[in-house]
Amino acid sequence: MIESEVLNLKNVLARLLHYSKTIKEISQIHSQIVTSANLSSADRSFLVSRLLFFLCTVSNAPHSLDYAKKIFNLVPKPSLFMYNAMIRSNSVKINEPLWCESLVLYKALLHDDISPDCITFPFVLKECAKRVDANIGRSIHAHVVEFGCDFDVYVQNSLINLYTQCGILEDAGRVFDEMFNRDVVSWNSIIVGFLRGGELDKALVLFRQMKERKNIITWNSMITGLVQGGRSKEALEIFHEMQVLDDNKDLVLPDKITVASMLSACASLGAIDHGRWLHSYLERSGIECDMVIATALVDMYGKCGSIERAFDVFHAMPKRDVLAWTAIISTLALHGFGNEACAIFEEMVATGVRPNAVTFVALLTACAHSGLVEKGRLCYDVMRQDYCIEPEVQHYACMVGILGRAGLFSEAEEIIRNMPMKPDFFVWGALLGGCQLHGNVKLGERVSRFLIELEPENHAFYANLCDVYSKAGKFNDLKRIRSLMKAQEIQKTVPGCSMIEVDGVVYEFSVKGSPGLLMDVPKSLLVVLSNEMKFESYSSNSLWWYQTVGGGDFWS
Template sequence: MIESKRLHIKNTLARLIHNCKNIKQLNQIHSHVITSPHLSPIDGSFLTSRLFFFLCTVSNSHSSLHYANKIFNLIQKPSLFIYNAMIRANATKIKDPFSCQCLVLYKELLCNDLIPDSITFPFLLKECSKRVDGMTGRSIHAHVVMFGYEGDVYVQNALISLYSECGVLMDARKMFDEMSNRDVVSWNSIIVGCLRGGELDIALGLFQEMNERRNIITWNSVITGLVQGGRAKEALEVFHEMQVSNNNKNMVRPDKITVANALSACASLGAIDHGRWVHSYLERSGIECDMVIGTALVDMYGKCGCIEKAFEVFKGMPDKDVLAWTAMISVIALHGYGNEAFELFQEMEAVGVRPNAVTFVGLLSACAHSGLVGKGRWCFDIMRRIHLIHPQVQHYACMVDILSRAGLFTEAEELIRSMPMRPDVFVWGALLGGCQLHGNVKLGEKVAQNLIELDPHNHAFYMNLCDLYAKASRFYDLKILRSLMKDLDIRKSVPGCSMIEVDGVVYEFSVNRSPEMLMEALRSVLMGLTNEMKVERYMGCIELI
């Protein structure tokens, strides 16, 4: 009878631990484990281990790790299982990149004559990745080999992630190539490493090699990497490939991350037809249009010139954070509606949303595009004085742009001299733009020299100075400068290009083509058009060449 009661209490408490919802309940269960006269020491040890494991692996509460540490410190001889649970908890729950508790625990583990296993190493390597600590990571790698776990797929995946995170892509690729058994995590890890390292073509090659092994993380990583790498057109191509691709006979369906990045690609290209299609796909698929997706839609419609649609989406969002408000303000600013941007800013403050540094970049840009010098000064002042946001180099660049466009060069120069950081090319470029606008050759020469010193091989700065000389009829200086450019072999390294979207197809035109080639390319675009208005519009483009 007593034995039956003991088992009943033990099983009940174990079930309560498994179904526990919060730390308060766990405290109550722990109290029963400690105080119950019916449980044997073995039962107490078993239940404490279960409770400890729950704190380390299941609970996401911030206080759960602190509670687990208390229990850990009471255990006289922790087992490898206990050490692994604590290392895992510290690696996954602590976000501080300077924390080294995992490594301290690992050292204790070794000092207590315990031998690490394949579960120990992945979380130690995760900790090194979080710290971007390649030196310690290599030491852990040596231990992996020493203890014979260099062939474990989970350990190998963690090593690929470590070397990728630390920028040692060559070692990550070597580890991947030497793997005899790869899973989808292995492929995803090396692809993400290549994308972060700027090796987009290598990443695409690996992506094509994966074929049916791709999962949603694979697709999202590649699409995101291409968008961030400035290859938005290819990102859209991968997104459309995703629509018709099967993964082990199961369709890999886009999620919120996929849609947000596809919209970002449309915004970069100005591809409004693609953007509308992605929006309609979003509505058909039943994916929730949360704040992230809503903000991406506002940004896409705004950058594609559909301000009314952007505002319609913005107004339809039930909840708006600072990013959503900032996106809408930036869209209005982009199209030169300065006063309207400030009205929206006042509405944002009225509903209790605090602006951030990016919000003020949008507002200052609106002032620059609309010539609102007074409001620009006011905005720059309240950013520092009221909202306690320290101006960054982007804010100074916007403010210099406002003053330079208005011809207030003395004030612009004083502002540059007062900057707590060194002016970059955008700050000097804003001042040079004002000099070109107002024909201020003397100051323009000085600014152009500063820019050339910052980046002596950038052709744009030489061309800006050429433009200044041409407008001032200083043709002798223009001739000398062009001769200097020829001697220094200063030329445009990457040809400029433009993109237009016709009937949902994005066409790219490069400036290094001859006028005849460009006319032929444009005519080929027109071949498939049936709408007379479109033909008339694009024929106008040909006449301008």
């Protein structure tokens, strides 16, 4: 056969391989490659390499990786290209049994005296990141330097991802600082790493220093990290920045992740105007309002006090999962609609949706806020008996809260004694709340002292004890505790604050003052309210005295 015909056969087989859909078709091409006498060894090696690459990176046929592995094991001396294809394929697969395979292949590559290149290392490092194995990762890092790949941007990005996944932020920062060329992936990787590690301020500094144009991943990472870190007001400010054109460049439009994170921020801030804008943006932009987004809308409207809108979104959902039902139950619980929450729960069960542990936390909270003792007991029993959900510490805290608010202190203490885990501050706090409500000084004092022993420098426990003494009229004990706090220099570390949204702007009011706000008007209003409350208190006390002591006929 002449050379042009041989070349034509090679091209035909390569083209057929490109259009193959099934393992059967691929195996037929493989048999042609192996059996054809009209192919040179170099052409056959080329086609086998292409076959491996196709199976590892392109083919969606079932068991394509298994077939590639069989072919690879039959090759007497695999090339670097073949090794890279196999390493890459195994590193991107999510099947757990294959997680070690790329490292085994990398070890075999070194054993065959083949030098890895800048394509090899990113996938080997990705394997280490998935395994969260810093020790092997550091060894691979040493090989990166040894084989001269330490200044390749893709390898450096992979190293940053490895160290951030392993929680070694110092090493991630060192790799980032040593980079001569950084792309948007480099910045995103280090910012996400600091956000995951709880280093929000460092992440913000890097975000501000970022020279490359921020993409949607950058914005979403920063917004989501701040929301999850409890800094929703700053997340709102970042979102506003995202909507402003930067150096006449194209605007980065919010996507599903942005909207979901911002709805969570609005829920925590009570920023209903921003929440309504996001809802309207969803409708204008054509972003799919799936169950995740719809559930976030229900949660936002519920926490912002718009129960009717929360129900509108809930009823408009074509399909509702357990999270959606839990969100609407939590909304009712938050606003004290205990009976309605129980009714929604019954509707949820009737539709075939199985409640989870979080659902029962919401339901028990609803019973606690509404004083529904019997329904609370019933929900607690149903959770354990019908759904085999063992109570967690949150459920115990809710039950103690239900019983404590009802004044059933013996039963509440019995629950605490029988807890399989150590009661936390929320459990004891729920009991203490009942003591404050019913004036149970003896138990309240005991619980407060127990909490103070656990955390002697926590001002909140001293404040609770002061409240118990104040409501019981034990002012000498109250003065003694305040003197003790002063002597031990126990102060409130985080000043109390509240936030309110006015005309789309979220204002924060703190006990230490609010920079940038005119406080004269709020202060004067507080004085007026305080005087009115004192007058009402005096009037009600006088009414009680005259009716019980001075003679009720005076008011008749």
